[in-house]
Amino acid sequence: MRVRKRKKLAYLVALGLTLGGLALSSSNTCLVYAANSDDNGPEHVDTNDSKDTWVSCSDGKLHVQYNAHNQQVGIGKHRVNILKQYNQKGQESYYFCINFSKESPSNKRLHRKWQASPEVQWLVLDYLKGKDHRFETLNIKGDYDLADYWLYQTAIHMVACPNERSPLNNHTTEDSVKEFESADVRNKVYRLVNEAKKHKNESESEVVVNQAHLNFDPTTLNIGSGDFHNNRYEKGFKVPSTNMHDVQVHAEDPKNEKYLSGTRKNGSRVDFNNINADDSLKVSVPYNDMTNRSDFSFKVKATGHWDKKAKVAWIYGNTDPEDQDVAKWGYKTTTVDMKGSSDMTVHVKPAFGKISFVKKGSGDNNNKLLPGTEFMLTSEGFMERKTVDNNGRVTFDNLPLGKKYHLKETKQPNGQYNGNYERDIDALTGSNPQKDIDLGTIINDKRYQDFAITKQNINSKGINGAQFVLIRKNHLEPLNITSTAQAKQQAMRQVNGELVTGHTDQQPYIATTDGNGNTAFKHVLINPQDPPYDYYAVEVKSPNGYALSLTPIKLDNISKTSPDTVSGSMKDSTQPIPTTGSKQLLLQAVSGAVVVLTIGSYAYHESKKVK
Template sequence: MRVRKRNRLVLLTAVGLTLGGLAFSGGNTGIVYADDNGPQTIRTNNAGKTFVTASSGKLYAQYEGQWKEGYGYHRVNIIKEKGKSGRDSYIFCINWSKESPSNKQLTKQYQANPEVQWLVTDFAKGHDRSFESLDNAGADYDLADYWLYQTAVHLVACPEEVSPIDGKKPGDTLNKFAPQVRDKVLRLVAEAKKHKNESDSEIVLNHATLNFDPSTLNIGSGDMHDNKYEKSFQVKSSEMHDVQVHAADSKNEKYLSGTRKNGSKVDFNNVNADDNLKISVPYSDMTNTSDLSFKVRATGHWNKRAKVAWIYGDNDPNTQHVAKWAVKATTIPMEGDTEMTVHVKPAFGKISFVKKGSGDNNNKLLPGTEFLLTSSGFSERQTVDSNGRVTFDSLPLGKKYHLKEIKQPNGQYNGNYERDIDALDGNNPQKDVDLGTIINDKRHQKFTISKQNINSQGISGAQFVLIRKNWHEPLNVNSTEEAKKQALRQVNGELVTGHSDQQPYIATTDSNGNTVFDNVLINPQDPRYDYYAVEIKSPNGYALSPTPIKYDGIGKTSPDTVSGTMKDTTQPIPTTGSKELLMQSVTGAVVVLTIGSYAYYESKKEK
C-alpha cells in the first residue's frame, strides 16, 4: 500500500503482501486455485486519497476527502470494493513493495494461503467477535480493526520484503507502536501462524452431519427374534445428498436390511434419514463363534459453503495483488468418514476360583488379593472376598483372557500368579469356567518365642538367634559363638542364611518375655527345614538355657506363624548367665518346647 510521508511523522511505505510471500515467490506451495464460484472480478476505490493509521493507539484517517491530522508510524491506504459497505467492503493488500491498486478492475487469481486466509476471514467476523480489536477508535471500529489486521497481514505474508522507497521492512517500526497496539499485532501474527491448512482457516457456513444412531450397535442374547439376532439403527444426515450405506466387508452385506416409512424395501444406494435400517444375523451363523464384529459405513456428498480469502490481481506485474473474502461453494465427498461398529454377542460367560496361600497346609485365606482380567477391548478388576472366592461374570464369549494377580496385601506370600484362559473361546466355548483353588506359595515365615520363669511369667532381656538346619539334621552347636556363626542374618529386610560378613540377627524378649523372628525367607521350591532358636544371653539372675527351641519341618505349607516357649524352672540366681551351652540335662532347669499345631502334625506323620 502507498504510504505518504508527512512532516513530524516517521512512516513506513506500506504496500501489503499476503500468503507468506507466496504471491510473488517462485514456489507457490499450498495455493488453492480458484474455481468458478464467488465474484470473478472486483473494482477498488480511489485508494490514493484515503489513508488510516492507528499505531499510536488512536485512529487518524484521511477518508473521502476529510483529513484528520495525527501521529503514527505506519499508514496504509484504505482499499475498498466499490458497491460494498461495512466490513464486507474492505480489501487487504498483498505486496509490501507495490503501489496500492486505485480504481482498478481486478480478477480472481487463486485462494489465499491458510495464515492470510485466517486473518481475512477472522476480520470479517466483526469487531466484537474477531480475535483482536483496537480500542479508542471512536465510532469507526471497522476502520481501526482494518488497519490492525492489514498490519498483521504484512508481517505474516512478507516479513522480509523491502520497500523500494525507504528500504524498510514491514516490522521495522513495530517498536515505535504504542505497547498495547504492538501486542495486539503480535498476538494476531502468532495466532495466524497456527493455521496450517485450509480447513482450519476458513469459516464454514453450513456444517454437514452424517452419522449413525447409534454409533456402536451391540446385539446380545436379548435381541434374538425368530432365530435371528436383530436390531434397528438409523443414518442421520443434514446438508448431504446421495447417502449410501454398505458393510465395510462385502461378506457382511447380507446382514443389512430395512424398510422405508411407506413399507417399501430400502435402497442402500439412496438412504433417507427416516429409513428403518436393521442388522439381522441368523442364529445359525453364530454357532461357531461367540463374538461377531464388523463395520457399516455411510458415504455421501456435502454441498459445502465456506468463507475463504481469494487473491485478486491482473496480468500487469506491477499491479498490487489484494485479498478479499467471499463464499466458496464445493461438493465434498464424505466417503468412509462415518462408521458404525456392530458387535454381536449372543451369550456371556463366567470365570471363578478360590484364592489361598500355601500356609496351614494350603488352607490360608488371602482376602484383599486383587486380580486383573484382560482381553481385547476388555479389562476388569476383582478382589478376593472374605471366603477367598473371586468371580468374573458377564464375560463376552469368543475371547481369550489373561488373568494376572496385581496386588497381594499379605507380605508373606508371593503375588505373581498369572495365566491365559481360553476356555471361553473356540468352537464350543464354556459359559462357566471354574479354575478351582489357586495357591500362592509362602515367601516369608514368622517365628515367635516366649521365655518364662518358673511361675510362667515372662522373662525380659533374653537374647536369641535362629539357626536353620536340614530336616532331621542335628544342631551340633556347643557355644554361643558357634551359634552366632550359624545364625540367620538380616539382608534387605529378610532373614537369610549365609552372609557371614554380616552380624547375626539377635532377637531380645520384651517385658512380657516375647520376641519374634519375622520375614524369614523360605524358598517354595526347597524341602522343609528344621529351625532352632538358641539362647545366647540370659538376663541377670537366670541361667542360660541348655536346650534350644526346635521348630520341626518348617516349609511353605506350615502355619504362617510357628511358636515356641522356653521355660526356666530354676530359682533365680545372681549371675549374668553362662557363655557356654550345656548340652546335657541341668538339675532344676527344664526347657519346655511348644510349637504350632501344624509342626506337631507333620512330626507325627513322619513317624
C-alpha cells in the same frame, strides 16, 4: 464521525500498506463485485479512481483521512489505505492489500487468481468475526472496526510480504512497527502475526458455514437375546446426516452385507447406495449363523459427499507486474468425498437356550429322589456334564440355539435303579426354536426291590438265628405250602448277586436274622413292565427254644412304584424254652416224667381200693 456513514463511497477503495509519502503517491481505487459471481466468489472486480483515504493507529489513537477531509488530526508513523465496500444493506466490507512495494491497480479490472495462503486467510476471516470475537482488537473508541482494520492490515503485510520494502525509505513493515509510539499496539501486532503463522493449511484457517454430519444412531449396535424375533437377531438403526448426499452404507467385510436391510418412509426397499436420513435400517442375522459362535462382531461403514461451503480469502489481481494484489473474503464450495467418515460396530450376542428337568426314581410312587445322578449333554462341538442336586433338579444353560442335542445318563449312584436314560432334544433348533425347555420329571425305573424281615418273641425282643426264604407269587395267587421242603423248592435263588425265580438246580437263598431279629432280601430283581407281585417270607428254621411259624410274612402288591425297602415282621407266641445246658434239660424232663408217673400210679391204686 465513523467512516461507514459516508454514503458517498459506494465502492471499495483499494491501495496498499504505505509508509510516509507512499500513501500520497499511490493512486486510490474502488473495487466492486462483478456481475457474474458464483459460490466461489466473483470472478473479477473492477477498480475505479478515488481520492485519498487512509487510517493510522500506531500511537494508540485513531487517525483518519477520508476523501481528503481529516476525521481526526494527526497522521502517525504508519498509514494504511482504506479499502472497503458497502453492500446492498449498507454494511461495510473491508479488503486488504497483499503487496507493499507496488502501485495500486487504479481503474482496472482485477481477476480472481488464487486462494490466499492459510496465514493471510486466517487474518482476513478472523477480522470478520467482529470486535468481540477477534483474536486481537485495539479497542479504540470512535470506530472499532476501522482501527482493527488498520491492525489486521499491518499484520497481513508482515505475513504476506515480510521482505518487501518501501520505495520511499526502503523500510519493511516490521521496521515501521518497531517505531510505533504505543508498545501495546506494537505487541498486539506481534501476537496477531504469531497466531496467524500457526495456521499451516487451508482447513485450519477457513470458516465452514455448512458443517456436515454423517453418523450412526447408535454408534454401537448391541444385539442380544431380547432382539431374537422370527428366528433372527434383529435390531434397527439410522444414519442421520446433514448437508450430505449420495450417502452409502455398507458392511466393512462384504460377506456381512447380507445382514443389512431396511425400508424407506414410503415402505419401499432401501437402496444402500443412496441412504436417506429417515430410512429405517436394521441388522438381521439368522440364528443359525450364530449356532457355533459365542459372539459375533462386524463393522458397518457410511460414506457420502459433502458440498462443503466455507468462508475463504481470495487473491485478486491483473497481469501488470507493477500493480499490487488485493485480498477479499468470499465463499468456496467444494465436494468432499467423506469416505470412512463414520462407522458403527455391531455386536451380536446370541440367545442361549436352557434345558432343565427333575430326576426321580419310580419308587415311592415315582417320588424317589436320585441326587448324584450324572448326565452328559452333547452336540456338534459341544459337551457338558451336570449332576442332579439334592432337590433332584438338573439345569443345562447357555446352550447355543440351532443345535440338536443328545441327553444321556452316565452315572447312577443308586444301585436299585436303572441308569440308562437317554434321548434326543431338537426343540432348540428348527423353524421355531425354543429357548427354555422343561423336560418335566424324568423317572428311572426301579431294577431291584429290597425287603426287610424282623422276627420277635412275645416280649417284642429280636429273635436271633431264624431262617427265611423268599417266594414270589402272582398278585392274589394263594401260597400252598405244607412243609419247609416245599418252601425251599419255590424259593428265590441268588444268581450273579441278584435274587431271581427259577434256577431250581441251585440252592435257595436263605436269610438269617441277627441279634436284633433283623434280616433282609436285597437286590430282588424286578421287571418294571411286569404287573405287581406278592412276596412271602417263609420261615424254614426256627432257633432253639422257638416254634417254627406256620404263617408266612406276606408282602403284597409289590411293583416298581413300591418303596425301595418293604418291611415285614413276625412275632412268636410261644414261651421261650430254657436252653442252658442239655443235661439239665434232660434231667428236668426225666424228673418231671417220674413225678407224673408216680402221681398217676398212686391215684390208680387208690381208685381200686375204693372199688
